[in-house]
Amino acid sequence: MTMSLRDMTQAECFSVLEESRFGHLACSKDGQPYVVPIYFAYQNGIAYAFSMPGRKIDSMRENDKVCLQAQRWQAGKSWASVVVEGRYQEFPDTEVWRSERLHAWSLLQKHSDWWEIGALKPHELPVAAKSPHVFYGILLREVTGRTAAAVE
């Protein structure tokens, strides 16, 4: 078996992002990249996510250029991989950002496994004012994708 590779259209890329719940987020500080798995929900040019404070958040606050990769495994050995370059935008718990924060939460809570990485209990609503969780969005600037299909 060998694989046939091709670039994806923009519409195909958005389709993968909309279906994805899990991806890999890379940030970079002083030229040192750092990549971790995240859960996210994508809608209208923004990948919404939240995280406990830590190295990833520190890095993105200092350098807001980030990269998000998501993958779809298809029938057989086929796959589609989408890479987003974007900008980190935090949604702090203030009036200005309240609607974005609530919107992020409403998208993310639809998925039953959203708390697995954050180690939250389901009743600990991280949107609450005293939550230590950082809500943020990756604002899409550019998206590319490649897909591979098995050929005989």
Add this chain to the structure above:
Amino acid sequence: MTMSLRDMTQAECFSVLEESRFGHLACSKDGQPYVVPIYFAYQNGIAYAFSMPGRKIDSMRENDKVCLQAQRWQAGKSWASVVVEGRYQEFPDTEVWRSERLHAWSLLQKHSDWWEIGALKPHELPVAAKSPHVFYGILLREVTGRTAAAVE
């Protein structure tokens, strides 16, 4: 269900790397990170891989600081995630690097799906002199890991 998170020991991290064949590699150029999935084989402090020339290789040639993340899904909803910071080292097809190049090849060819991303046919041995493929290693500088287990 909630999850209990803890840091992994170095030995646990190496164990995940040795068992992994698939991961996510991040590089960074001019402060813009870039992350893509790769196949690799880890042994004694080096993650071996190969790739067609392209953006990833161009970026790592310019800035050799890279990050590799690998994940193991365990029983139930448990997982272990390992993050390697390291240095990109190319293994060009020259006398000096021949043994590293052959070693990389011998490790990588053990796995039947190594050619899926590279879109190679199995008989196209990329170790050959005229191959356009770039062999490289990620030389481990630091490794950390976190693991999550479901608790009632």
